[in-house]
Structure formats: C-alpha cells, structure tokens
Amino acid sequence: MEGFTYFNIFETKGIEYLAILAFFALLIPFWIILNKQVKITRQIKSSLGVLSTNILRIPQGLFYNRNHTWAFLERSGDAVVGLDDLLVHITGEVKFSYLKNPGEIINKGDLLTEIDQNGKLLQIFSPISGKILNTNSLLKENSEVINEDPYGKGWIYKITPSNWIAETNSYFLAEEATNRLNNELERFRDFLAISMEKYAPEPSLVRLQDGGELIDHTLSHMPGEIWLDFQKEFLNHSH
Amino acid sequence: MNNNHIMPKDNNGTPIIKFLLREFKPKGKIFTLFNIISFPIMILGLVLIIIRFRNGLGSVTNLTQEVPWGLWIGFDVVTGVAFAGGAYVLTFMVYILNINKYHSIVRITVLNGFLAYVFYAGALLLDLGRPWNVVNPIIGNNFGTSSVLFLVAWHFLLYMMAQLIEFSPAIAEWLGARRARKILTGMTIAAVIFGITLSILHQSGLGALYLMAKEKIHPLWYSEFIPIMFFVSSIFAGLSMVIFEGSISQKVFFNQINEKNHKAHNGILTGLSKICAVTMFAYFFLQLLVFIHEKHWNQLNTPMGYWYLLEMIGFVLFPMLLFFVSYRNNSILLIKIASIITMLGVILNRLNVTVIGFRWDASIRYLPSWMEIAVTLAVIFTEIWVFRWVVRRMPVLRESPSWTKENE
Numbered sequence: 192m193e194g195f196t197y198f199n200i201f202e203t204k205g206i207e208y209l210a211i212l213a214f215f216a217l218l219i220p221f222w223i224i225l226n227k228q229v230k231i232t233r234q235i236k237s238s239l240g241v242l243s244t245n246i247l248r249i250p251q252g253l254f255y256n257r258n259h260t261w262a263f264l265e266r267s268g269d270a271v272v273g274l275d276d277l278l279v280h281i282t283g284e285v286k287f288s289y290l291k292n293p294g295e296i297i298n299k300g301d302l303l304t305e306i307d308q309n310g311k312l313l314q315i316f317s318p319i320s321g322k323i324l325n326t327n328s329l330l331k332e333n334s335e336v337i338n339e340d341p342y343g344k345g346w347i348y349k350i351t352p353s354n355w356i357a358e359t360n361s362y363f364l365a366e367e368a369t370n371r372l373n374n375e376l377e378r379f380r381d382f383l384a385i386s387m388e389k390y391a392p393e394p395s396l397v398r399l400q401d402g403g404e405l406i407d408h409t410l411s412h413m414p415g416e417i418w419l420d421f422q423k424e425f426l427n428h429s430h
Numbered sequence: 431m432n433n434n435h436i437m438p439k440d441n442n443g444t445p446i447i448k449f450l451l452r453e454f455k456p457k458g459k460i461f462t463l464f465n466i467i468s469f470p471i472m473i474l475g476l477v478l479i480i481i482r483f484r485n486g487l488g489s490v491t492n493l494t495q496e497v498p499w500g501l502w503i504g505f506d507v508v509t510g511v512a513f514a515g516g517a518y519v520l521t522f523m524v525y526i527l528n529i530n531k532y533h534s535i536v537r538i539t540v541l542n543g544f545l546a547y548v549f550y551a552g553a554l555l556l557d558l559g560r561p562w563n564v565v566n567p568i569i570g571n572n573f574g575t576s577s578v579l580f581l582v583a584w585h586f587l588l589y590m591m592a593q594l595i596e597f598s599p600a601i602a603e604w605l606g607a608r609r610a611r612k613i614l615t616g617m618t619i620a621a622v623i624f625g626i627t628l629s630i631l632h633q634s635g636l637g638a639l640y641l642m643a644k645e646k647i648h649p650l651w652y653s654e655f656i657p658i659m660f661f662v663s664s665i666f667a668g669l670s671m672v673i674f675e676g677s678i679s680q681k682v683f684f685n686q687i688n689e690k691n692h693k694a695h696n697g698i699l700t701g702l703s704k705i706c707a708v709t710m711f712a713y714f715f716l717q718l719l720v721f722i723h724e725k726h727w728n729q730l731n732t733p734m735g736y737w738y739l740l741e742m743i744g745f746v747l748f749p750m751l752l753f754f755v756s757y758r759n760n761s762i763l764l765i766k767i768a769s770i771i772t773m774l775g776v777i778l779n780r781l782n783v784t785v786i787g788f789r790w791d792a793s794i795r796y797l798p799s800w801m802e803i804a805v806t807l808a809v810i811f812t813e814i815w816v817f818r819w820v821v822r823r824m825p826v827l828r829e830s831p832s833w834t835k836e837n838e
Binding site: 210222 | 704
C-alpha cells in the first residue's frame, strides 16, 4: 500500500512506552482507591450531631429492659410493651416487617418484632412472657407513630403477662431508668468510636471529637455492618 | 514495667563485670519447644562448619567449579540482606521524614537488620575458600577495585557499623552509661543518613554481582536491571519482614511492650501494608517493563516460563492485591498473610537468580546438600537466639529507663 510506513513496535520500543503509559494510567485509580477514606468512617464522622440525653423522653413509671423495650402494667392487669425512646432516636424512621398476631403465646426473649429501614433489620426480643391480646394496628399503616410517641400511640402489643413479677424485677424504673439510658447513650458513642476504628484503614488517624454530639437518627446514616454490630451490642442481652 | 531487669545508673550499685556476668545467665524457661528444636540443629551446624574448615568446601557442600555459589550465598547472603532492608526504610521514615508513628518499632528493626548483616553476611565467610583473605579489600593488600565485591565488602562493613551506632543508645541504656548514651544519640542522625545511602547502593550491588554471570542465569531472570530490581524489592521484602517479625514479637515479648504501643501496633501494620502495596505495584510494572524490553516471549511457554509466571503473578501481583485489600478493609490477618506470601516470593526471586535459574541448563543441576541446609538453619537459629538474648535485656521493645528522659 502506498503512503503507509510500518514501524515495528518492538524494535522501536513503542511497546515499552505503552507499558509505561499503562503503568501511569493504572497508578492513578490505584492511588485514588487506596487513599479513599473508607465510606463507613466518613459516615460516622458526619453523624456527630445532636443526639443527647436532654432530648430523650424517659417516663418514670415504665419498666425498661436492657434490650431497649419497655413494659407497663395497666390497671386491668394487662401489660403494654414497646420500644424505648433511645432506640427510636438512634434508628430513625423504621417499618415493622414482622408483628405477632393476637392470640399467640410469647415467651420472654422470643422475637417480639423486627424493624426494618431500607432492608437493614434489627430484631427486638420480648421483655415478658404471656399471651398477645392485641397488636397496634397503627404501626402497619403509619409507622412514624413509634418515633412521635413511643410510649403512647407507638405501643406495640398488649399482652396478658404470665410471669410479670419474676420477669420484671431486674428492669429499670424511675431514676434508675434515666441513668440507664444516659449510660446507654454514652456506650453508643463509644460503640461508634470503636466501629470507626474497626472500619478505618488507619485507626490512629481517626478520633471522635471530645464532647461531640451525635446526630439524631444516627444509624440511618450507617451501613448494614454497623446495624449488625449494634444488634449484637445493644439488643441481644439474654435477660 | 519489668522490675526484674537490672538497670544500673552509671553502674551504681554493681561493678560492670558483675553486672555483665549476671546478664549473661539465661533468662526465661530453658526447655521450650523452640529451644529443643533449634539447639541440636545449632550444634550440628557448628560441627559441620568445623568439618568445612578442616576438609574444605567440597566435604560439606555440593558446589562445583561450574556452580561456585550455592545456598549459602543465594539464601543466607542475598536473601538475608534483602530482608534486612526494613531497617533503612524505617529509619528513613522515622528520622528523615519524621513519621513518629513508626518510632516504637525502629529499635527492634535496626537490631534485626544489624544481626541479619552480622550473621547472614557473616555466612559469606563460610563460602570463601580462604576466609582470612576477606580483610584484603579493607586493608588494601589487594583492594580489587574493579570487582563489585569490593563495593559489597566495604558497604557491608560500613553499614554494620552504621547500624551498630543507630542501635548503640539501647546498649548504653542497658549498661547505664549516661554520657556515652548522650554522645551516641547525637550520632544517630548521621549514621541514619550514611546507612540509607549505603543500603540503597549495596542492595543493588548484590544484584550487580550477578551481572557478570550473564551466560549462566536463565534469560527470564537475567537483565541489566537486576540491581534496580533488587533494590526496589528490598523495600517490600524488608517491610514484610518487619510485619512478620513484629507480629511474632508482639506475642513472644508481650510483657515488654507497653499498652500504648500494643494498641498502636495495628495502625503501624496497616501503614506498612500500604507502602508494600504501592512499592509492589511499581515493582510489578518494572518487572513487566524489563520483560518487554528483553523480548523473551518465546521463553514463557516453557517450564521455566511457567515458573517465572508463578513468581510474578502468584508471589508479586497476588500479595500486592492482598496488601491493597487488607489496607482498605483494615484486616490485620490479611496483612500478615500477605507479608508471608511476599517473603516467600522474595526468597523465590532471589533463589531464582542465584540458584534455581543459575546454570539451569547444566546436565547436573546443583542441589544444596542436607549439610548446607543444616548450616543455613543453624545460622538462622543462632541469629534468633542472639536476637532474643538482646531483646530480653536491652530496652529494645520496652521503654527506655527513666533517666534517659531527665537528660532531654
């Protein structure tokens, strides 16, 4: 063919230049990915907002359980159970993906309900044993009530308790409950600091600022890994 | 922390001789699994070394005129020195770049590097037909300036001295010599700069030794760039050794390390894994470039070619990706696994140049005799014994004695 000149890419070292260009072309994404701050860490950091003890509602007359549920014995002898305010502040808006039906028997420690936020699940275990009388139908239609009024309209079940006194004697009441939830909030702050270390490539470089406040609905900014850790740390107590 | 360690201040209390005698007594349990395995091998090695010096190299080794350098050079000297590379990388980071994060592991790394040079480079003497001639390039009886060995000999000598100076404050603290410590500490930075220069030169110098053997080394491993490759790979070889050795030290010398340094250790490992990932990335491309430059395509589809690909992909690219992933996920276990694979890869690379790919076409291949392997193991074990002896006595991992802070 006229007008074409062929170069031998091997003889002219053209291929070596190409290899060097390929090296630099790959080095850029390599370096960027290597140095990208791990997403989880960034999210935790940005969440150091405003969740503090003075916005928590802690009615003094309820029995608070370690797994962030509460129970209340009505005049009739039936008990009402629900989620405590700290938990709903930490999770933010959730849906109830599992609810028991009236008439079912539940034991303390059984799965009470499952809350769901865009596929991230938390399992809640029952604080008491008994027979379910009623399930709050509002929760299915309008699940925000749990955030608006966790101790009132946001109740979950009415239960006829079968072993109330024995099962609730280790629960927190009155000022004990206030202390308990305040401590839990502190523990949650530490938990986030530890998660941050766990998911950060260079732990020593990441620090929770002292006295920094947590953002409300903290967990809604977090990925599923942290939800799993949260379940283990805060909701899986055996009693 | 450890009150059972004797810390004389300017020898107050004990005369120096008495102190030394007491320190030379063994500490800790004598019949540990490690001791039971290593001690007989060390004795065997000693016997073999005596035989080698009485009856000559041929009585112990499988070396021939055709293959004059075997396992003792290829593994002990060439590979051992590559693993000692962590010392110059770390001292560079801590003393020149002032990255204080790594300060707590500098002493142990320098000690490890120093002992590696003393023992593995010392193993060079075993391989010399007339070992007493080793002083010739130094005293000028016959400098031999045209040989790369001249450079290597001087560099080893000077670098050992530089490392000894870098480490010497720990010895002074052990002996309680305040004035000496002050002077020696002042020399550290000079020794570090000198040491880094020497290291860069002789890490590559060891590679340059093999430039002469163009006809003997398999073409896939021979190129005029061996020195550069040896230098670049010594960075991640040394750091992998630091990761590996550090992980063991954290367990074995647990009670010597204070809580702060224990906690910082994972951060150190992740930092090192990042450096390893980046240098191995560059090294892989350098190797690729050399391969393209040498145009040995036709060699790839041969058994030696597969062996070459195994080294490049299985022991460079793969551990590089492991380091990358472990850094991103902050996985300490993966970092340790990656460091072990990297070390195997460096051993493989050095042996490929010096033993496996050396006279690969000979009708009778060199295979190290069991006696050579026993001596090599004995050298390694002896080094570990000395290392342990020093770490248990001097402030290598544990805090310096309190009087060092008054001076500052």
